Amino acid sequence: MGSRPQDRDAAAHIPLFPSACDAAAKALPPPVPNQLTSKSKKDEVKMELENSSLWKQFSSVGTEMIITKKGRRMFPGLKLKLSGLNQSLRYILLLDIVPVDNSRYRFQGGGWQVVGGAEARLPDRVFIHPDSPATGAHWQSRTISFHYAKLTNNTLDSHGHIILHSLHRYQPRVHVIEARDVLKWGGQQHTFVFPETQFITVTAYQNHKITELKINSNPFAKGFREDGMNNKK
DNA sequence: TCGACTCGCACTTTTGAATCGG
């Protein structure tokens, strides 16, 4: 490990906000309505999902995300590349996760079935990327990762984690907000949605194929791989 | 009774402080 060169210019941004909190969600302009998608702007701000192939691998099986009381990271995580920003302007990056439909699901017969209506929608929480606000140059010079964001099923959560209902289908969204003045977020907004990052929340994996994929691709789960140290037989 | 959920466990990587060498 040792030196991490990207820490050096971490001072180039001013950490003004906690990574996530309700207050920040309220201070925001209302979560951007869907009409602003990446393709709709003519100034060509672009976002690319860097680990798209991994996401698609999961998506083709039916991505499941564990949610826990204390908060669980997403795997795969969102790894993004930004381009088309003004090098010297400051931007804030946000992650939010919105319901895809009004249904509750159950895994049966090898697939996901709708078994009823969704739970009441909870107050939206956003995850503010810890580098925010930072210059366009900063965002464009590296892979942007939201792996610090955590998901929880605890509706009373006080850690600022994103609160979701189990067994519901969700779609992550990333917002890029121009912040000319750190206190005024009124600038242009861009919202990016990658359909392959859609997932269903669970408290325990339902589809064994997803478990396999996670074990084989998440380094923390290495201990469960068959070729790993853990095959005690 | 049963599906959804919780918790402790073994195993893993990551983090960060201390130490060393030049």
Add this chain to the structure above:
DNA sequence: ACCGATTCAAAAGTGCGAGTCG
């Protein structure tokens, strides 16, 4: 005094499975 590399222990991220809850 400085800087980078190395070491090492603590912290934190995994799925599992037994147990709990409603």
